[in-house]
Amino acid sequence: MARAGRRRRDRVAVYLALVMLAIAAFFSLATTTFFTLRNFLNLVESYSVTGIFTMGLLVVLVAGGIDISFLATASVAQYLAVVVSRSLGLDDSFILGVLPALAAGAFIGLVNGALIHYLAVVSIIVTISTQSVMFGGLMYSSGGRSIYNLPGWMYQFSGTLFSVTVGGQRHPIGAAPLVMAVAAVLTFALLAHTTTGRQLYAMGGNPEAARRLGIRLGALHLFAYGYLGLMAAIGGITQALRVEEVVPNALVGREFDVLAAAILGGASFAGGRGGVAGAILGVFLIGLLKNGLNLFGVSSYFSDVIIGPVIVIALCATHLGKRKETDVGFA
Amino acid sequence: MRKTAFLTIIPALGLPALALAGLATFGALMPESFPSKRTFESMAFQMPELGLLTLAMFLPFVSAGFNLSIIATANVSSLFMAWLWTSRIPADAGAATQAVWLFLGFVGACAVAAAIGAGIGAMAAYVGVHPTLTTLGVMTLLKGIGISLTRGAPITGMPPAVQFLGNGTFLGVPMPLAVFAAAALATALVLGKTSFGKYIYMIGSNINAAYYSGVATHQVLIGIYVFSSLMCALAGLVMTARFNSARMGYGESYLLLTVLAIIMGGADPNGGFGKVWGVVLALFVLQIISTGLTLYGVSQHISLAMWGLVLILVLAVKYCNRRWYAPWALRRQAEAVKAPA
Amino acid sequence: MxxxxxxxxxxxxxxxxxxxxxxxxxxxxxxxxxxxxxxxxxxxxxSAPTRGPIVxxxxxxxxxxxxxxxxxxxxxxxxxxxxxxxxxxxxxxxxxxxxxxxxxxxxxxxxxxxxxxxxxxxxxxxxxxxxxxxxxxxxxxxxxxxxxxxxxxxxxxxxxxxxxxxxxxxxxxxxxxxxxxxxxxxxxxxxxxxxxxxxxxxxxxxxxxxxxxxxxxxxxxxxxxxxxxxxxxxxxxxxxxxxxxxxxxxxxxxxxxxxxxxxxxxxxxxxxxxxxxxxxxxxxxxxxGRRIDAGKRTKAAAAGETALEVRGLTRAGQFHDVSFALREGEVLGICGLLGSGRTELALSLFGMTRPDSGEMRIRGRAVRFRNQRDAIKAGVGYLSEDRLALGLIQPQSVKDNMVLTVMDRLKTFAGLISPAKRDRTVAEWVERLDIKAANVDDAVSVLSGGNQQKVALAKWILTDPKILILDSPTAGVDVGAKDGVHRLIRRLAERKIAVAVISDEVSEVYRNCDRILHFRRGTIAGEYSPDRVSERELAGMIENG
Missing domain, CATH: 3.40.50.300 (P-loop containing nucleotide triphosphate hydrolases)
Structure with missing residues (x-):
């Protein structure tokens, strides 16, 4: 009985894994370059940052909200990390350099959460506004210029951290996959193994019931959006380490890729659903598709033409037959 | 009673007051340049594209849905028109041939848009997917198609008739403004005076109760997104005409402004309530402020940040009204009714 | 501890x-x-065993x-x-x-x-x-x-x-x-x-x-x-x-x-x-606040021709082999417990779901509804049991709720809705049904349960139904206002409408219906006439299952 319950919960992850296997098998047979360790590591490296963002967004989605400002937060955090380190002369202190950025990310998230909770407005509308505030402010204060000259502590962790040698070939591994792994474990622990995580699911499932049970919705909103803000800041800095530059408008506009990954992974717009395993699989399903198409010689723009329908098909699969026959609502 | 009746009207006076305050402020700051014919003309030419996109967002908004793909739809339909007009019309075509091609191009773009809208509506109606999610997928798809077909480059060189639509005036009225006025009037008629419009409000409040009362909710939902997409096609037409070109990526910053205009215009963020005239009024206010800021030399990034702040502020004001002012006004009125008796 | x-x-x-x-x-x-x-x-x-007030x-x-x-x-x-x-x-x-x-x-x-x-x-x-x-x-x-x-x-x-x-x-x-x-x-x-x-x-x-x-x-x-x-x-x-x-x-x-x-x-x-x-x-x-005469029954009107005839209607997992007839001017009680399939049957009669087999005839003509609009066109109305979620659109106005079913009839020649026509219709029915509303532009949610139910009934009366299915019409209506709803039901029957009242309150169907079908486990378990059986006997049969 107990096992049956568990199986029910993880069904999305199992389906996703199967679909991914099928896609991977197809690309392995169709191209020679796909099924290689190098390509695999490359894939993981490229999608790790998306994975970090997805972990943050997942928490908000579970809580029954949505946020589209997190990439603006990430850009602000990147920029702050560099500017603050430079102006305070914190060139080689990793902790002191990274701290203001993380604090800013969490703070922005808290502001989002507070506005959503206290003004009682749909979260998409609030976060559209805060995104504009942050992005407009960032573009103005940075003048839209990229920064290529990073503080010293960033270079300590940028590029290749270590490498594995397999069959005589050196494969470099950067910080991004490690940070993503930590973020995933942290988020998994939070959602599945803490009381706060369970309260987030409860609030997503039935906010009114949660309120009556004495769960402090305000605190949970602050926590969820604050967590996303923190993850966004971490993701932003990881991205800066990966590409060794800070480009103010590089991230904003790709929010929906992250949302798509979380939704593919079983998170729902209505809240209370989804898990870390599914979300990570969602990220790499999209990654796999883009990577494979790329190896086929399809342009990255055109891969959106595939991704769009994939999102729609996934939505059909998760929604079809879920409504009562006399129910015509949408969620 | 009469003495307190004004209490409930006060919130409705916010927008006109804001418009006047905007005009007065910018007039005082720039007495030379702001209160001029050129300023108001430029407003009249700029507002319609945002206005049409806002109308495109409005119907989904009232029905408790959302349409993230308005800008992508507008761009794809304008690309379609531009492509047809620049590649298919022979250089030496007579007026009649041109007119036929122009018409075909627009009808074709409308057909494309309508197909997109029908798809979004059908996903909400028959599968039960929230339109925000569907339009997210649709937006990704349309952007992908648009960019991979054009490589991100603009299609330029529209026929003179189209350029007139973008930059000419008719009886002193800028053509884009005339198009917008017609569209706003049509939307107001549809929402306020047709059964389809009434159904949209009802669906916005409770789609299942509407269904149980015999409303053809599936068809209405499809209708909403088809209408929305047609407005996008119209916005695409106006954009193509004004810029004399079409490109994937025009108007990308408008999404926030459409939502801002709708909410400032008095629509309920949860659906079911909202009037076109409120939205039109809000658009005027936004345009006054936007033009004023541009003239004053404020950077577009600062404007963007400011719009965000304004939206938050508007939400806060609405919250205060709902929480404190409206109950207080009601109480005062109730007391005023009781007192003489 | x-x-x-x-x-x-x-x-x-x-x-x-x-x-x-x-x-x-x-x-x-x-x-x-x-x-x-x-x-x-x-x-x-x-922890002391003594009894005493806890609150x-x-x-x-x-x-x-x-x-x-x-x-x-x-x-x-x-x-x-x-x-x-x-x-x-x-x-x-x-x-x-x-x-x-x-x-x-x-x-x-x-x-x-x-x-x-x-x-x-x-x-x-x-x-x-x-x-x-x-x-x-x-x-x-x-x-x-x-x-x-x-x-x-x-x-x-x-x-x-x-x-x-x-x-x-x-x-x-x-x-x-x-x-x-x-x-x-x-x-x-x-x-x-x-x-x-x-x-x-x-x-x-x-x-x-x-x-x-x-x-x-x-x-x-x-x-x-x-x-x-x-x-x-x-x-x-x-x-x-x-x-x-x-x-x-x-x-x-x-x-x-x-x-x-x-x-x-x-x-x-x-x-x-x-x-x-x-x-x-x-x-x-x-x-x-007053004694209600428990035995009093509303008077039956003379029933006319058969309005609805159902033969062998079956829908897998919900109801099976349901046959009955409903005549003009008759109030038929369908008494059964929640979960007995009574609401599911009503939804099929109203075209919301399609039965697997069996046939329906309205005034002798076989009908097959594709959806609820077909049913409304054929003269069937259905008052939902769930007034809050399905019966009325609570945040919207009394006015719009009332004319929602007949929006198309309020059009003028240009296809636009005539406000004058709408307001006249609403005013007429507010008066005829004695609906107590301060303002018809107010949200329907501010009305009392009884008045809300009257608005919901008005919505269906406006469609000129031949057959009205009322699912738990007095649920959440207070005792004093129930009477009003019951009288209204009888008035509908007098206007030659065939009324089916679905309810689990035996006394309600006993007092207000001319004939009672006992619905149990998806099928009709018996038919009773209130003239020949006492309320107590009926209650015994129905409530025991």
Whole structure:
């Protein structure tokens, strides 16, 4: 009985894994370059940052909200990390350099959460506004210029951290996959193994019931959006380490890729659903598709033409037959 | 009673007051340049594209849905028109041939848009997917198609008739403004005076109760997104005409402004309530402020940040009204009714 | 510690020992919160076996806007009693319950004595810490979470502590065993029926170490068999020394289970009476403020031709082989419990779902509806049982709700809706049905239940139906206003409309219908005429299943 319950919960992850296997098998047979360790590591490296963002967004989605400002937060955090380190002369202190950025990310998230909770407005509308505030402010204060000259502590962790040698070939591994792994474990622990995580699911499932049970919705909103803000800041800095530059408008506009990954992974717009395993699989399903198409010689723009329908098909699969026959609502 | 009746009207006076305050402020700051014919003309030419996109967002908004793909739809339909007009019309075509091609191009773009809208509506109606999610997928798809077909480059060189639509005036009225006025009037008629419009409000409040009362909710939902997409096609037409070109990526910053205009215009963020005239009024206010800021030399990034702040502020004001002012006004009125008796 | 919880029940109650062993941990956590709330004395006092009031309310008033919902109410709840709050809709019984649970704050001057301390009001947290648990009408469960997590969610309340699944499971298991409910702890709650969800809610109250359980209209959506199970559960709670407050308006159930009954009328307490000396008729009289002539039946009009004929209608899993005829001017009662397939049958007659086999004829012509619009065109109307969610669009105006079904008929030549025509129609029907609304532009949600139902009926009358199916037309309508709805039904029949009334209140169908079909387990189990059978006999047949 107990096992049956568990199986029910993880069904999305199992389906996703199967679909991914099928896609991977197809690309392995169709191209020679796909099924290689190098390509695999490359894939993981490229999608790790998306994975970090997805972990943050997942928490908000579970809580029954949505946020589209997190990439603006990430850009602000990147920029702050560099500017603050430079102006305070914190060139080689990793902790002191990274701290203001993380604090800013969490703070922005808290502001989002507070506005959503206290003004009682749909979260998409609030976060559209805060995104504009942050992005407009960032573009103005940075003048839209990229920064290529990073503080010293960033270079300590940028590029290749270590490498594995397999069959005589050196494969470099950067910080991004490690940070993503930590973020995933942290988020998994939070959602599945803490009381706060369970309260987030409860609030997503039935906010009114949660309120009556004495769960402090305000605190949970602050926590969820604050967590996303923190993850966004971490993701932003990881991205800066990966590409060794800070480009103010590089991230904003790709929010929906992250949302798509979380939704593919079983998170729902209505809240209370989804898990870390599914979300990570969602990220790499999209990654796999883009990577494979790329190896086929399809342009990255055109891969959106595939991704769009994939999102729609996934939505059909998760929604079809879920409504009562006399129910015509949408969620 | 009469003495307190004004209490409930006060919130409705916010927008006109804001418009006047905007005009007065910018007039005082720039007495030379702001209160001029050129300023108001430029407003009249700029507002319609945002206005049409806002109308495109409005119907989904009232029905408790959302349409993230308005800008992508507008761009794809304008690309379609531009492509047809620049590649298919022979250089030496007579007026009649041109007119036929122009018409075909627009009808074709409308057909494309309508197909997109029908798809979004059908996903909400028959599968039960929230339109925000569907339009997210649709937006990704349309952007992908648009960019991979054009490589991100603009299609330029529209026929003179189209350029007139973008930059000419008719009886002193800028053509884009005339198009917008017609569209706003049509939307107001549809929402306020047709059964389809009434159904949209009802669906916005409770789609299942509407269904149980015999409303053809599936068809209405499809209708909403088809209408929305047609407005996008119209916005695409106006954009193509004004810029004399079409490109994937025009108007990308408008999404926030459409939502801002709708909410400032008095629509309920949860659906079911909202009037076109409120939205039109809000658009005027936004345009006054936007033009004023541009003239004053404020950077577009600062404007963007400011719009965000304004939206938050508007939400806060609405919250205060709902929480404190409206109950207080009601109480005062109730007391005023009781007192003489 | 926790002697209060295990001292009361007599031996042989399953799971009590387990209760002692399994939940020492959460109890300690709860003690901490109890100390914070200063309610330590409750624990000490309650462990004594003497009976005494667990909660005393004095001078409770509550105003909403200018209207009193409660006026100077005093109430004592004894330890271990089942106390019923009853009265018509809007009499303040739910408000009173919500004041005990801390959802509402009473006006100044109120005193609430709980746990040996006086409070001017309670917060939800204080109330919970004093052992008050509420089972709401909507149950307030988390549909996405499993049964066990719902039951033991109390353990999850602290912030950022480890989530101990095994402890939650043990606590849930213990509560399920104690109540002898057979539920799969791993099933997500969204897959359960309403009755089973209610069991989950009861277990949750038990697992939260309740001393006082408030049940708000717990039987409103339950079929009779399930009501019996629920009442058994209530007795069980009582056996464990837990006080149960039952907020209800179905009187037979009230008398069946209560020790004492408090009757409320218009926010004022009429009195508290021992249930043993009370009968249904006297209680009805107290609630309505006047004696209702229980035997009086509305007069039948002469029935005309057959309006609707159903033969062998079947839909897998919902109803099978249903055959009956309904004549013009007739009021047909379809009496059956919730879950008997009666609503499903109505939905098929209304075109919302398609039957698998069988045929329907309207005035002799075979019909096959593709959707509800076909049915409306053919002259069928359906008043939903769920007025809040499906019957009316609550936030929208009275006016728009009323003309929603006939929007197309209000058009002028240009295809636009004529406001004048609409306002005339609305004004006419507001007057004819005597709908009490301050302003037809107000949201329909501000009207009383009875007036809301009249708006919903007007919506269907406007379609000129030949056949009207009314699903539980007086659900959530207070006793005084029920009469009005019943008279209206008869007036409809006089206008040659064939009316089918679906209800589980035997007295309602007995008094208002010309013929009664007993609907059971998806099929018609019998047909009765009120002329040839007594209400008591009918009730016996229907309520026993």
């Amino acid at each position: 926790r002697t209060d919880r295990i001292a009361m029940p007599s031996g042989g109650v399953g799971g009590v020992r387990a209760a002692e062993a399994g939940s020492a941990e959460p109890a300690r956590a709860r003690n901490r919160t109890a100390e914070r709330a200063g309610a330590r004395t409750l624990r000490d006092g309650a 005393v309310l004095r001078n409770i008033s509550k105003r909403f806007g200018g209207n009193y919902a409660l006026k100077g109410v005093d109430l004592e709840l004894e330890k271990g009693e089942v106390h019923c709050l009853c009265g018509a809709n809007g009499c303040g019984k739910s408000t009173l319950a919500k004041i005990i649970s801390g959802t509402y704050r009473p006006d100044r001057g109120a005193v609430i004595v709980i746990g040996g301390r006086e409070h001017p009001y309670l917060t939800p947290r204080e109330s919970r810490d004093c052992g008050v648990q509420v089972i709401y009408q909507d149950l307030a469960l988390f549909p996405n979470l499993s049964v066990y997590e719902n039951i033991a969610f109390e353990c999850n309340l602290g912030s950022l502590r480890p989530y101990r699944e095994s402890r939650l499971r043990a606590l849930a298991r213990e509560a399920l065993d104690a109540m002898k409910f057979d539920l799969d702890p791993d099933e997500p709650v969204e897959n359960l029926t309403i009755a089973r969800r209610q069991q989950v809610a009861i277990c949750r109250a038990l697992a939260a170490d309740a001393k006082l359980v408030i049940m708000d209209e717990p039987t409103a959506s339950l079929p009779r068999v399930e009501v019996n199970n629920l009442l058994a559960a209530v007795r069980y709670l009582k056996l464990r020394g837990i006080t149960v407050v039952f907020v209800n308006h179905r009187l037979d159930e009230v008398l069946e289970v209560s020790d004492r009954v408090t009757v409320m009328v218009d926010g004022v307490k009429i009195g508290t009476f021992p249930a043993s000396g009370m009968d249904k008729e006297r209680l009805t009289g107290l609630i309505a």
